[in-house]
Amino acid sequence: MEEPNFFDKVYEVAKRIPYGRVTSYGAIAKYLGAARSARMVGWAMNKSLAKDIPAHRVVNRVGLLTGKQHFDGTNLMQQLLENEGIKVVDNQIVDFKKHFWDPALELG
DNA sequence: GGCGTGACTTGAA
């Protein structure tokens, strides 16, 4: 059997993020048992841009759109979030806590 | 093949 790597797990979790919800790199990393490897999640997300992964639903722990810079358009990430009913002001998600989706809680 | 960078987080001073 294949043993999913960190990257692959990140992709699977990211794919499972529900519509209109967001999560943080650390939450995913922690769910994978590598809370200190949050950076790898970000790097994985960078690669995920070429996949069907909703990377725009993943932000840092304060709800700041740190990765919007990596999207094609500077406002693309924000537009996508607002399109899902998430309000974004100054590159930061409003009521981030309410929209926060913890894989450890939702997936088990 | 080594060094630095990076879409981060946590903990300690």
Added chain:
DNA sequence: ATTCAAGCCACGC
């Protein structure tokens, strides 16, 4: 309360 430092590991030069 804020600021500083360390950790984690893949990728590019």
